[in-house]
Amino acid sequence: MSQRVATTSAAPSTGKRTLTLAQSQSRFAWILLIPTIGVVLMVGLFPLAQTFYFSLTDARLASSREVNFVGLQNYLYLLQDQQFFRTVGNTVFFTVVTVGFEFALGLLIALVINSNFRGRGLMRTSILIPWAIPTVVSAQMWKWMYHDIYGVINDLLVNQFGIFNQNVAFLATNTTVSLFAIAAVDIWKTTPFVALLLLAGLQVIPGDVYEAADVDGANKIQQFFAITLPLLMPAILVTLIFRTLDSLRVFDVFYVMLGNRRDTQTMAIYAQQSLVNFSDLGYGSTISIAIFLIIALFVVIYVTFLKIEDA
Amino acid sequence: MTQKDTSVATYPARTAPQERAKRNNLPRYLSYAGMLAVMLVIGIPLYWMVIASLKTNAEIYTIPPSWIPLEPTLANYPAAWQAAPFGQYYLNSIFITVVGTAIKVFFAVTSAYALVFLRFPGKQYIFLILLAALMIPPEITIVPNYITIARIGWVNTYQGILVAGIATAYGTFLLRQYFSTMPREIIEAAKVDGANHLQILVLIVLPIAQPALVTMALITVVYIWNDFLWPLIVTNSAAMRTLPIGIFWLLDQEGVTNWGVVMAGTVFVIAPIVLIFIWAQKYIVEGIAAGAVKE
Numbered sequence: 001m002s003q004r005v006a007t008t009s010a011a012p013s014t015g016k017r018t019l020t021l022a023q024s025q026s027r028f029a030w031i032l033l034i035p036t037i038g039v040v041l042m043v044g045l046f047p048l049a050q051t052f053y054f055s056l057t058d059a060r061l062a063s064s065r066e067v068n069f070v071g072l073q074n075y076l077y078l079l080q081d082q083q084f085f086r087t088v089g090n091t092v093f094f095t096v097v098t099v100g101f102e103f104a105l106g107l108l109i110a111l112v113i114n115s116n117f118r119g120r121g122l123m124r125t126s127i128l129i130p131w132a133i134p135t136v137v138s139a140q141m142w143k144w145m146y147h148d149i150y151g152v153i154n155d156l157l158v159n160q161f162g163i164f165n166q167n168v169a170f171l172a173t174n175t176t177v178s179l180f181a182i183a184a185v186d187i188w189k190t191t192p193f194v195a196l197l198l199l200a201g202l203q204v205i206p207g208d209v210y211e212a213a214d215v216d217g218a219n220k221i222q223q224f225f226a227i228t229l230p231l232l233m234p235a236i237l238v239t240l241i242f243r244t245l246d247s248l249r250v251f252d253v254f255y256v257m258l259g260n261r262r263d264t265q266t267m268a269i270y271a272q273q274s275l276v277n278f279s280d281l282g283y284g285s286t287i288s289i290a291i292f293l294i295i296a297l298f299v300v301i302y303v304t305f306l307k308i309e310d311a
Numbered sequence: 312m313t314q315k316d317t318s319v320a321t322y323p324a325r326t327a328p329q330e331r332a333k334r335n336n337l338p339r340y341l342s343y344a345g346m347l348a349v350m351l352v353i354g355i356p357l358y359w360m361v362i363a364s365l366k367t368n369a370e371i372y373t374i375p376p377s378w379i380p381l382e383p384t385l386a387n388y389p390a391a392w393q394a395a396p397f398g399q400y401y402l403n404s405i406f407i408t409v410v411g412t413a414i415k416v417f418f419a420v421t422s423a424y425a426l427v428f429l430r431f432p433g434k435q436y437i438f439l440i441l442l443a444a445l446m447i448p449p450e451i452t453i454v455p456n457y458i459t460i461a462r463i464g465w466v467n468t469y470q471g472i473l474v475a476g477i478a479t480a481y482g483t484f485l486l487r488q489y490f491s492t493m494p495r496e497i498i499e500a501a502k503v504d505g506a507n508h509l510q511i512l513v514l515i516v517l518p519i520a521q522p523a524l525v526t527m528a529l530i531t532v533v534y535i536w537n538d539f540l541w542p543l544i545v546t547n548s549a550a551m552r553t554l555p556i557g558i559f560w561l562l563d564q565e566g567v568t569n570w571g572v573v574m575a576g577t578v579f580v581i582a583p584i585v586l587i588f589i590w591a592q593k594y595i596v597e598g599i600a601a602g603a604v605k606e
Binding site for chain 1: 349350374421432437475480488508570577588592
């Protein structure tokens with residue numbers, strides 16, 4: 001009898017306790033998250049909503065003319081805008097080339113730096129320097145190094161190594177050559193960043209997993225595919241998303257090196273040009289929203305194929 | 312849970328790669344060769360930039376270019392220092408970077424902890440909001456943010472420069488990904504031992520995540536230190552401006568760029584960052600990370 005009373009009285013009290021535990025955990029989570037969410041809403045999502053509103057109007061920058069609501073007119077125009085599709089092509093091409101090379105090289109560098117060898121501290125430090133130089137400076141610097149007359153790259157290729165027999169105008173002639181030349185600058189600057197992110201991912205992998213694999217007689221390559229790669233996945237995903245987002249939004253390196261050149265224009269430069277040079281707030285906003293949607297498409301692809309929600 | 316346990320647990324992490332490397336030397340030599348190639352590709356442009364700061368302007372524009380300065384000069388350094396109020400810019404950049412990094416790391420750690428280790432309704436939506444915030448092109452945010460900042464009277468203030476950091480979402484996302492690889496057993500064990508969230512975060516999660524934490528802090532430092540467009544827009548006096556703006560002035564002064572002076576200015580800007588790299592890199596690879604699960 002007394003035993004039964006004890007069990008029945010215990011049951012609701014534990015039920016109540018787990019409920020309050022869950023509630024307090026949830027409240028604590030919100031306390032931790034609210035500052036971040038607040039800033040993100042204010043400086044990120046609020047401007048996005050505003051831009052979407054402008055994309056439905058014929059608003060002009062710094063104009064007192066009345067703003068008219070034009071519905072989807074800007075979007076219909078966008079779908080017929082050849083120059084917009086050219087900028088999409090350029091930007092996606094640039095993104096595939098840079099992210100591909102940066103990921104492959106960055107992973108190799110991270111794996112090597114992660115192993116133990118003399119001088120790796122120096123290596124790790126010096127390898128990061130290109131990434132530390134402000135883009136405005138490094139892009140100008142490369143523009144000068146690419147110069148067809150007194151550029152140092154032509155000096156290397158023609159005079160020092162004799163690979164070409166005449167100077168190449170990397171940034172002046174052909175669209176593809178110019179795009180590759182700029183991709184090379186981005187790869188030079190950003191591979192260290194990729195290596196850094198992946199190195200951190202490698203360092204977080206527990207070492208005893210490898211010990212167990214060593215005991216089981218797994219060789220290096222088996223270990224890489226069976227252990228390193230799966231455990232590195234969250235870091236790989238972060239790296240790919242960061243790099244893809246930045247490449248799709250690329251602005252400064254193109255702007256410094258090629259200005260508003262039409263055939264090599266990127267999406268972000270076209271949006272900026274519509275907004276600032278043509279003062280077309282409505283259409284500039286439409287392009288910006290399109291960039292956002294294209295980026296979202298890439299993120300959805302990554303998330304679907306690399307399973308981001310596992311945490 | 313004591314200090315001793317964690318320090319003992321570090322041994323497998325440090326010795327294991329050494330033993331593995333000893334066994335087979337070929338990959339090691341290949342690594343050295345590859346590294347050498349990478350160093351050259353990275354190093355030649357850097358060498359070129361640094362020696363440009365030691366050349367006279369006339370020599371910079373010679374054809375063909377000279378690989379060793381013919382008349383090395385240090386004159387570009389004082390010239391760069393005097394071309395813009397670099398002393399004030401240094402103070403501003405240091406202040407903004409230190410405060411901004413501290414704030415961003417703090418909020419990224421707390422929000423990533425909530426997203427990975429706490430259960431609460433609506434979690435996946437919060438994560439989607441952060442992901443969406445990452446995808447917003449900067450040209451969308453700059454004008455509306457300037458209007459907001461102007462409305463609350465923060466133009467030309469430190470808080471005005473600092474607040475526009477959607478990089479907070481970067482940090483949260485980054486740390487969330489690294490936290491999520493962490494072995495759950497340790498956290499569960501600590502909970503059973505009666506550890507509260509603060510203890511779990513400070514004594515377990517942060518030490519294990521040290522490489523990721525230092526990496527995130529480094530990225531934030533470089534990002535704030537080099538940020539150019541936003542500080543330029545939101546400040547209007549030399550007293551509030553930062554180093555990248557000073558460099559931009561050097562680039563923009565005359566029709567013909569005086570590369571020697573610009574490169575000297577660039578050395579001013581990146582020297583502190585290089586010192587931070589030298590100091591920080593060992594915390595990325597020598598955390599207590601690897602062997603922590605061993606109990």
